[in-house]
Amino acid sequence: MRIICFLKAILDPEAPPGAIRFAGKVESGEVATVLGPFEGNALELSVQIAQASAGGFVAVAMGDAAQDIALRKALALGAERAVRVDAPAGFQDPLAVARRLKAAAEEAGGADVYVFGRQAGDWDMGVTAGLFAGLMDLPFAPLVQHAEVVGANLRLRREIAGGYEESLRVAPLVVSVTNGPLTLMRLPKVKDVMLANRKPIDVLQAAAEPSLEIAEIAQAQVTRQGRMITGDAAQQAAGLAAELRRFLVAGGGN
Amino acid sequence: MRIAVLAHLQDVGEAPVREAMGLMAQLGGEAQTLLLAPAAQPAVAAMGEVRLGVHAALADPDPEMAYAAALRLLGDQAPGLLLMPEGPLFEMIGARLAGHFGMSAVRDVDAVELAGEAVVLRKGAYGGKAYVRVRATGGVVAALRAGAFPAAEPPAGSAAEVQLGELPEGGQERKTVRDTAGDDLGRAKVIVSGGRGLGSAEGYESLRPFARMLGASLGASRAAVDEGWASPAQQVGITGRKVAPELYLAIGISGASQHLSGMSGSRLVIAVNRDEHAPIFEAADIGVVADWYQLWPHLQKALEG
Amino acid sequence: MGIPHRVVYWNVPGHAWMYLPFAILVLVFVYGVWRRWRVWALGRRVQLRPWRPRLRRLLSHAGLQTRVVRRPLQGYAHLALAVAFGLLFIGTCVVALKADFGLPVMQGAFYLWFESATLDAAGLAGIVALAVFLIRRYGLRPWALGREPADFLVPFTLLIILITGFVLQSLRIYATHDPWGAYSFVGYGLSRLYADMHLGIPAALIIHRSLWWFHLLLAFSFLGAIPYSKLFHLFMAPVAILLSDPAGATRLETPDLEHAERLGVNMLSDLTVKDLVDLDACTECGRCEEVCPATASGKPLSPKKVILDLREHAHLRPQEPLTATIKDETLFACTTCRACMEACPVDIEHVPKIVGMRRFRVMEEGELPAGLAEAVQGIEERGHPFRGAQASRTTWLEGLPLKEWQPGESCETLLWVGCAGAFDPRAQKVARALAQLLLAMGEDVKVLGRRESCTGDPARRAGQEYLYQMQAEANVKTLTEVAPRRIVTMCPHCLHQLGDEYRAFGADFEVVHHSEYLQQALVTGRLRAAAGGRRITYHDPCYLGRYEGVFAAPREVLRTAGGELVEMAHHGPDSFCCGAGGGWAFREEGPPRVNRLRAKEAVATGAELVATGCPFCLSMLTDGVKAEGGGEVQDIAEILWAQLAPEVVSESGRE
Structure with missing residues (x-):
């Protein structure tokens, strides 16, 4: 099977509070750019399908040269080719992104399976895969946990509310991948990393008019003024039990 | 501007649909509610004037079926603003419909206003560390955060059924498994969540009797899901699965920003963690620095006594 | 009586037959060595120069067995056995010189005092040593000693060889009325018993002859078994x-x-x-x-x-x-x-x-345990292994008059805080205490801030050598540009990297651990501390002690500023790991955790305060000591800062 895996590197979601400042724009300071939280799962699924079907995959990212870390990771894990759709860093309209990724997919000769991570973790949109499927007019299987190659088809396990769905799906199709024990990204072999660092990354120009733009970015307040229950384990347990009882008596709970 | 609500009553329940309808009414303009349902149930009747697509297979829809059904319900002309409650239906078809109609899509929306032909939507970003307002000018599908908008009484009227006809089959040999014993985190009043600090699958399992005592649903951090201790459907902290219980207990969860964002709507947050510097304590109302395995026997006794 | 001597091969006609089993022994031995040689030959060659320290080590560890005798009972028993066998071997050579080469070496005072008395003493010492071994292994039964059949056979056979040797000697003395018999005091003592037993001479001769062959064949079998058993250490341990x-x-x-x-x-x-x-x-x-x-x-x-x-x-x-x-x-x-x-x-x-x-x-193969994989990934992506750290590289120094080095500036003392000091909330306090001490000394001290990156030590210890080498090259490049007069670090792992392992990357910096630097300052009077009155125990971090040989400096600081120092059961070169090394600082460890074992020792000293000099040990021990119900755990820098003499502090202002 031919696979195109779409990847995004983002500002470190584990950066400490305040390291990235949001005031009109995103000030990243010294925060590192890392692979998005579900991109490793997407990459792993792509590797698994490519290996099981004796096929191959192409990695595509969009953005500036900071995206290369994602593409290099893909090359180290066996991507045949890495393509970066050139774009400035920062917010992009997801629809325009999907349109440019579509252009990149066509340039790469199309694929049987288009693999996306569930959401990128910067703008927390989680819509690019669906938009892409709509633009390509292809079936879309969201939140895939596992894929098994069955001939020219894929048996997919997808997350659904409260459980999972398994079904055989016909290629070509678009999938988004969620996290789970079956798609933990493997560590690339160091030999492959060394080779990947010497491979070229193709840069592609593709334009699309945005229909969505940022009007405002601001810091959100998430902290609470907590108080601690201290003492030894028995004292802590007693304190916690008292709090829980108070809550239940007050009519909380199911 | 033409505005529509598209929802599947069964997958999110009535309240989010009423919230979407409330927002639609507040925004004004040409409004329409489109519902998908496996049958013309009483719940549908309570929603007033709606366009209703009925098909037995919508009881547990395949994404391809749901997509085809929604397209037939929407017709050729997409509204300028399509509102959908965050939930399984949006996950399956929301963005795809947007792509099909050449609209953009935004998730986790908690405020919407119209500015002439443009729509301004507010949403969380960077795992809840920031929020942004985005201006959409070419039509947009918006997924609404549960609880962010006041619910409205539906307008008087009744459901007009739309013939959906035959729906495509989608996946073959399809089977669905609900593996969380009916735990629905979105609707839970009390959630007990476990994370990597529990150390093992057995450790995670030890939360079960505790949850039972409190009548709580079981949640999990990403680490616990990646370890295979909990089902992915229990994971708290992804866009589209924000929880807002009365009480959220985080056990052995250090508190990655995605997780904190996912539980930030909880009324009371209690955290138990060995590491006093864990970020979870910044997001908790009550904190206990303790090893769960040392705490639990005492707690069990205290709660039973 | 003539010149004191004895007849060799007395009472053993046809003793020349012994060269047949001897030839077999040589063949078996050579084959055994060759079998092992094949394996050694597979290995990569090692650099042996310079020779001198190697020979010194050989003399000390093999010759004098200085490491063996660290456990006195079995150690001195082993030394005694080794010396005994050395002497007995020489004695046997002397016999061969006389019997096979006809040299007149086995006579006179040498015969009496060496060949008779000394060798008897050696044999007796050997028997005592073997008895110690057997009693220890099968009586005291220490858990780390195996009790396989070979573990019994080896000392037991040796014991039989020695005992039969004495019996042979005694029979010869008895039957020949050896006038110099008393010099072979063990054999002589035994021979006296035979008279009481009324042992007939013919019977003694028969017993002697059969026993001689038994003793010989047993000894040959034993020698032949050497390259096939752990006895081979006789030759291979020195190598x-x-x-x-x-x-x-x-x-x-x-x-x-x-x-x-x-x-x-x-x-x-x-x-x-x-x-x-x-x-x-x-x-x-x-x-x-x-x-x-x-x-x-x-x-x-x-x-x-x-x-x-x-x-x-x-x-x-x-x-x-x-x-x-x-x-x-x-x-x-x-x-x-x-x-x-x-x-x-x-x-x-x-x-x-x-x-x-x-x-x-x-x-x-891309295999790495969970937790460790994430830490290594953290080094790759963020330049530090602390997942989910709530700080930046410079959060810890906020409010301190501490300057970040800027390109083009000179640098007297560079404080290399390390990732723990920057990102771990507990270690940040140590970094602050240390920085303030350096400032109080009036040092021109700078930090690298965001230019500092993980030394790569956790990656190297985990096996991710490629990432380590990239980190090392980058850091050596940075430090070469900064060219500090000296580097002070509060992390023994950084110390080991910057000062030692980075030499392979062309680094040659003066790097000191803060304990040494602070101790020097106390000696020279640049820092003055009030004496403390607390009972303190000090945990030697592995990478400071066993790796870098720093044992005294932190203790000196503690004696000056801490109070009474008490030692744990394991200390100095025998210190017991806190459990953080080798990447474990970043892994989830199921019980029983190493840090709890170490904390038990610390608490058992009755110390109010546990001191250490490594941020990872600090973190591990803090958890462990708390769980074991002990007192506080602090870095020596914190202890010293708290005890700093007021006139010094008033100049710089205490937090």
């Missing part, structure tokens, strides 16, 4: 000691990854000759096992078993990959604390082998 790194193999080898055929160790041929000789040098004494924190905490790793398993692998399936024998849970259980290497009487180097095999698993 292993000679080949061992005189610096203690604290610096891991820096391979050329670009041109390596295979990354890391997976075949015997990836090991060095030294590594392979080690396998045959092991005496199975179990001292490594006794001190291993992984073994003590029930993990599937024993340093002894690793060596024995590799030995078996080398002889049974030399062409197969080592992963077939050493499993990941064993490899990655090691904390690289070097206690095993410190304890080993024959200088076997366990840790380099384990890290070598880790390198293969990590770099060639």
Whole structure:
């Protein structure tokens, strides 16, 4: 099977509070750019399908040269080719992104399976895969946990509310991948990393008019003024039990 | 501007649909509610004037079926603003419909206003560390955060059924498994969540009797899901699965920003963690620095006594 | 009476037949050695120059057995046995010189005092030593000693050889009325019994003759078994000691990854000759096992078993990959604390082998335990291993008059805080205390801030050598540009990297651990501290003590500023790991945790305060000591800062 895996590197979601400042724009300071939280799962699924079907995959990212870390990771894990759709860093309209990724997919000769991570973790949109499927007019299987190659088809396990769905799906199709024990990204072999660092990354120009733009970015307040229950384990347990009882008596709970 | 609500009553329940309808009414303009349902149930009747697509297979829809059904319900002309409650239906078809109609899509929306032909939507970003307002000018599908908008009484009227006809089959040999014993985190009043600090699958399992005592649903951090201790459907902290219980207990969860964002709507947050510097304590109302395995026997006794 | 002497081969007509079994013995022996030689020949060559420190080590560790006697009972017994056998060997050579070469060496005073009296004393000492061994192994039954059939047969056979030797001697003295018999005092004593027993001379002659052949064949069998058993350590332990790194193999080898055929160790041929000789040098004494924190905490790793398993692998399936024998849970259980290497009487180097095999698993096969994988990924992506850190590189120094180095500036003292000092909330306090101490000394002190990046030590210890080398090259480049007069660090792992292992990357910096720097300041009077009155115990961090040899400085600081120093059961070079090393700082460890074992020792001293000099030890011990119901755990910098004499503090202002 031919696979195109779409990847995004983002500002470190584990950066400490305040390291990235949001005031009109995103000030990243010294925060590192890392692979998005579900991109490793997407990459792993792509590797698994490519290996099981004796096929191959192409990695595509969009953005500036900071995206290369994602593409290099893909090359180290066996991507045949890495393509970066050139774009400035920062917010992009997801629809325009999907349109440019579509252009990149066509340039790469199309694929049987288009693999996306569930959401990128910067703008927390989680819509690019669906938009892409709509633009390509292809079936879309969201939140895939596992894929098994069955001939020219894929048996997919997808997350659904409260459980999972398994079904055989016909290629070509678009999938988004969620996290789970079956798609933990493997560590690339160091030999492959060394080779990947010497491979070229193709840069592609593709334009699309945005229909969505940022009007405002601001810091959100998430902290609470907590108080601690201290003492030894028995004292802590007693304190916690008292709090829980108070809550239940007050009519909380199911 | 033409505005529509598209929802599947069964997958999110009535309240989010009423919230979407409330927002639609507040925004004004040409409004329409489109519902998908496996049958013309009483719940549908309570929603007033709606366009209703009925098909037995919508009881547990395949994404391809749901997509085809929604397209037939929407017709050729997409509204300028399509509102959908965050939930399984949006996950399956929301963005795809947007792509099909050449609209953009935004998730986790908690405020919407119209500015002439443009729509301004507010949403969380960077795992809840920031929020942004985005201006959409070419039509947009918006997924609404549960609880962010006041619910409205539906307008008087009744459901007009739309013939959906035959729906495509989608996946073959399809089977669905609900593996969380009916735990629905979105609707839970009390959630007990476990994370990597529990150390093992057995450790995670030890939360079960505790949850039972409190009548709580079981949640999990990403680490616990990646370890295979909990089902992915229990994971708290992804866009589209924000929880807002009365009480959220985080056990052995250090508190990655995605997780904190996912539980930030909880009324009371209690955290138990060995590491006093864990970020979870910044997001908790009550904190206990303790090893769960040392705490639990005492707690069990205290709660039973 | 004439010149004192004795007849050799008395009462053994046809003794020349003994050259037949002797020839067999030689063949069996040579074959056994050749079998092992084949394995050593697979290994990579090792650099032996400079010779001098190696020979010194050989003399001390093999000749004087200075490491063996660290355990006095079995140690001195072993030394006695070794000396005894040396003497008996010489005595046998003397017999051969006389019997086979006809040299008149076995007579006169030499015969009486050496060949008779000394050798009897040696034989007696040998019997006592063997009795000690047997009583210890089968009476006291220490858990780290094996009780396989061979473990019994070896000392027992030796014991029989010695005893039969004495019986032969006594029978000869008895039957020949040897006028010089009394010099062979053991044999003489025995011979006196025979008279009381009314043993007839003919019977004595028959017993003597048969026993002579038994004694001879037994001794030959024993010698022939040497290259097939742990007895081979007789020859291989000195070789292993000679080949061992005189610096203690604290610096891991820096391979050329670009041109390596295979990354890391997976075949015997990836090991060095030294590594392979080690396998045959092991005496199975179990001292490594006794001190291993992984073994003590029930993990599937024993340093002894690793060596024995590799030995078996080398002889049974030399062409197969080592992963077939050493499993990941064993490899990655090691904390690289070097206690095993410190304890080993024959200088076997366990840790380099384990890290070598880790390198293969990590770099060639992409295997790394959970937690550790994320830490390593953190170094790659963020330049530090602390997942989810709530700080930046400079958060810890906010509010301190501490300058970040800027390009073009000179630098007197560079404070290298390390990732823990920057990102771990507990260690940040240590960094602050240390920075304030340096400022109070009036030092021109700077930090690198965001230019500092992980030394790569956790990656190297985990086996991710490629990432380590990239970190090392980048840091050496930065530090070369900064060119500080000296680097002070509060992390022993950074100390070991910057000062030691970075030399392979062209680094030559003066690097000191803060304990040494602070102690110097106390001595020269740049810092003055009020005496403390607390009872303190000090935990030696492995990378400060066993790796870098710093034991005294932190204790001096504590004596000056802390109070009464009490030692834990394991301290100094025998210190017990806190459980953080080898990547464990970043892994979830199930009970029993190593830090709890160490904390138990600390609490048992009755100390109010546990001091240490490593941020990882600090973190591990803080958890452990709290769980064990002990007192506070602090870094020496914190203790000193709190006791700093007021007139010094008033100049700089205390927090």
